Amino acid sequence: MGNVSSKNFVPRSRKFVRRNQKSFFQHKHDRKYLTSIMSAVKRAQQWATFARTWHLFDATWQNPFDSAQVIIKHLMGLHKPIYHPMNDCGDHVVVMNSRDIALPGDEWRKRVYFHHTTYPGGASWTLAWELHNKNPTLVIKKAVYNGMDGNLQRRHTMQRLHVFPDDKIPEEILKNISNQIRYLRPVPTRLDHISPEEVENYPKIVDYPKQYILR
Amino acid sequence: MSSLRTCARAAIRIQKLTSVIYTGERGIKRWVAPTLRVINKRKAKLGPQPEPRRSNFLDWNYNAEIFAFNKRLSENFDVELLQQAFTHRSYVAQEEQKQREVGIENPELSIKDNTDLIVEGKCLTSEIVERYLRQALPRLPEEGILKLKDYLLSEEIVAKVSVQIGTKDIILSEDHPVRQETLVNTFFALVAALARSNDVVHTSFFVRDFLIATLSDKEILSIWTPSHPFQTLDAILNREKRGSADFRLTAQTGVNTILAAYQVAVYSDQQFLGIGTGETVQVAKNIAALDALQRMFGIADFSRPIPFNLTVDVSSQRTENLPLTKWCTENLKHTVGG
Numbered sequence: 162m163g164n165v166s167s168k169n170f171v172p173r174s175r176k177f178v179r180r181n182q183k184s185f186f187q188h189k190h191d192r193k194y195l196t197s198i199m200s201a202v203k204r205a206q207q208w209a210t211f212a213r214t215w216h217l218f219d220a221t222w223q224n225p226f227d228s229a230q231v232i233i234k235h236l237m238g239l240h241k242p243i244y245h246p247m248n249d250c251g252d253h254v255v256v257m258n259s260r261d262i263a264l265p266g267d268e269w270r271k272r273v274y275f276h277h278t279t280y281p282g283g284a285s286w287t288l289a290w291e292l293h294n295k296n297p298t299l300v301i302k303k304a305v306y307n308g309m310d311g312n313l314q315r316r317h318t319m320q321r322l323h324v325f326p327d328d329k330i331p332e333e334i335l336k337n338i339s340n341q342i343r344y345l346r347p348v349p350t351r352l353d354h355i356s357p358e359e360v361e362n363y364p365k366i367v368d369y370p371k372q373y374i375l376r
Numbered sequence: 377m378s379s380l381r382t383c384a385r386a387a388i389r390i391q392k393l394t395s396v397i398y399t400g401e402r403g404i405k406r407w408v409a410p411t412l413r414v415i416n417k418r419k420a421k422l423g424p425q426p427e428p429r430r431s432n433f434l435d436w437n438y439n440a441e442i443f444a445f446n447k448r449l450s451e452n453f454d455v456e457l458l459q460q461a462f463t464h465r466s467y468v469a470q471e472e473q474k475q476r477e478v479g480i481e482n483p484e485l486s487i488k489d490n491t492d493l494i495v496e497g498k499c500l501t502s503e504i505v506e507r508y509l510r511q512a513l514p515r516l517p518e519e520g521i522l523k524l525k526d527y528l529l530s531e532e533i534v535a536k537v538s539v540q541i542g543t544k545d546i547i548l549s550e551d552h553p554v555r556q557e558t559l560v561n562t563f564f565a566l567v568a569a570l571a572r573s574n575d576v577v578h579t580s581f582f583v584r585d586f587l588i589a590t591l592s593d594k595e596i597l598s599i600w601t602p603s604h605p606f607q608t609l610d611a612i613l614n615r616e617k618r619g620s621a622d623f624r625l626t627a628q629t630g631v632n633t634i635l636a637a638y639q640v641a642v643y644s645d646q647q648f649l650g651i652g653t654g655e656t657v658q659v660a661k662n663i664a665a666l667d668a669l670q671r672m673f674g675i676a677d678f679s680r681p682i683p684f685n686l687t688v689d690v691s692s693q694r695t696e697n698l699p700l701t702k703w704c705t706e707n708l709k710h711t712v713g714g
Contacts (some may be wrong), residue, residue, distance in 0.1 A: 200598035202652070202670065205663040209653035212637035214629050253630070339629035 210243060213321075215253045215337040220301060221261040222348045229304035231342060232256065236305070236318050246314075253321045255338060260297040260326040264289060274303065298324040427553050430545040441546050449541060451582065453566075454573040457493075461565035462543070464558060465489040466550035490565035497564030500571055500690075502529060504583045507688045510697050512588075515674040515708060516596070518697040523600035528587055531556050537586050538563040563587075580688045589684050596675040597666070605665035608700060609642070609649075612672065615704035619645040621668070623661050626651070640664045 199207070216235050220228060234240050238250035264272065272289035292299055302324055309315050323334060352360070369375070430436065442462075446453050453461075468489045475483035505528050509521045516524075527533065538544075538559040543566070549558050571579040602608045609621050627639040640660040642649040650671055652663025670676045698707055 198598045200595055200601060202597055202663055202666050203595060205653045205660070208637060208655065209639065212629055212653070213633070213635050333632045337630045337632050339627065 211250060213252055214340055215255060215334075216340045216342050217338045218254055218256045218342040219258055219344060220256050221258045221344075222263045223345055224265055225262045225301040225304040226265075226308075227345050228256075228262075228301065229308040231345065232305050232322065233308050235342065236321050237309070251318055251321055253323065253337070254342070255330060255334060256298075256301060256322065256324045257328050257330060258326070259301050259324050260293075262293075262301060264300075269293075297326040429552055438546075445542060445546060449582075451570065452574055453569055457569040457573055458566075460488045461490050461493055461569040462546050462548055462562060463487055463489050464547065464549040464561070465491050467548040470550045490561070490569075493565035493568040494561045496571070497566065497568030500576070500579065501564055501567050501583055501587070503690055504580045504688055505529060505588060507690060507694075508580070508584060508588055508686065510695070511686055511688060512682050512684075513596075513674065514697065515672070516697060517602075517673065517700045517703050519602075519700055520596070520600040520673070520675075521697050524591070524596065527599045528591070531560050533590060534563050534587065535559040537590065541586055576690050577687065580690065584684060584686070584688075591682055592684065595677075597670055601666065602669055602700065605662060605669055609665045609668055611701075612669075612704055613644050615702075616706065618647075621649070621665065623664060625657065642668050 218228065218232060232254050235252045235254050238244050238248070238252060241250050243250055269290040270288060274287045274289065274292050275284070276287065277284045287295075289300060302319075302322065305322055306315065306319055309318065431438070442455060442458055446455070446458060468485060468487050471485055471487065472483045475485075502525065506521065506525050509516075509524050513521065513524075535556040541563075543559060543562050544554055547554050547558060547562050551558055567579055567583060570582050606621075613620060622643045623640050624643060625638060626641045628637065630636050636655055637653055638655070638657050638660045639651065639653045640657060640663075641651045642664045650664050650666075650668030652660045652665070652667050654660035654663055667676070671679075674680065698704075
């Protein structure tokens, strides 16, 4: 028992000692057990917690500025209990039918989008209806972009927004989707979309006389 | 009135300020920086120094340390046995060698070392841990109990516990800084010393409170995982005469991305058993089977935590937990009930 230390003493070359001087003197232990090892179940829980969900939002007859608030909530992950500004927990949102958005009041005519090319005389003002005619995805995209705080994360968050003017969504994106965001207001049915027979057979309060001329 | 109050507050504050912050110096003297620079340069030139031995300091009082150790842990060690538990054979050999160098042919020291205490304490600790785990986790298969025991008695864990109850500086041993092995042996010697000073029941409390309680923040599945979850689950369901495991895909998202997530749940006879998530269906299935098993064994996150207030009876008959090959709810009732 007396030569415990001499038994464990292994002569090392000078170079080796110098290279390992720090660990040699600090007497570091093998930390195999002390560092917590994650079990497979815990790893799966972590995977589930940070999984990015793909949401679908149908923009038909929706106010883009109200919708933007809901879309932002999902894009940034604000609806999650693990949310933190420095936590990358945002989801993907796929917006379809952006061509059929409904602006409130006379916004189509009054709302102006400003752009400047940075050259003298390069300023331009585009009305909402003009912009929508040029690119039917831009009004909702800009609504989401302007609805977020201007910071370094904003452009990265925007990458998770996928806007399509109609219901033709590429197959590989459609397969990712697993949730639908509920519409903010019900889509109204227009009279000219109802078949003439149905209109004809609908119960009426008064029957006009045969001679009555409808203008 | 309020102005009076503010005045009084200000006066108190000023008194505090003068008493705490006033040091009688206006700034840092010009000699401080160059002196520190030279000191650091000399330190770097000397290279890394060995760790100083606490017992070589002038204010070291070994008897006081031993007394304090006893009181700190609220234990009732016999002081002689406690000193013996801290004295390793290598220290005695070193002392004898010192006497021989002086010229004494047959050095006779009246110091007792802890060699037999270590052997005794190791057996006792192992016995207590094993029995305690069986009592605290009656649903865990025997394989898991043994793995947990190995984990608790591993050198890293026992050495850490040993350091944390404050043995490091009091150990009388040749090696410095104290090696892990020495720390572990000291802990075992302490257990044996306590068993001799008091009784085995009290010793089991000591082991429970300092060693077994380290399990409280550990996830049992990260220490022991059944190696073939599918087969194990199927075998258990078969033994319980229930329908075989039925895996169903319950959710999936981002299928075409690298962050794809699949959620699979296991059912048997329309009864939910467990749920798992993974980057592929196969991984998720595996996790679901593991989850079902951990729910059965009572070691899931939401299961009742391991109790740390049990009393083990070392003298009672040994009853092992069910091994994985025999594990089923019916057998469990017999074992736990009888």
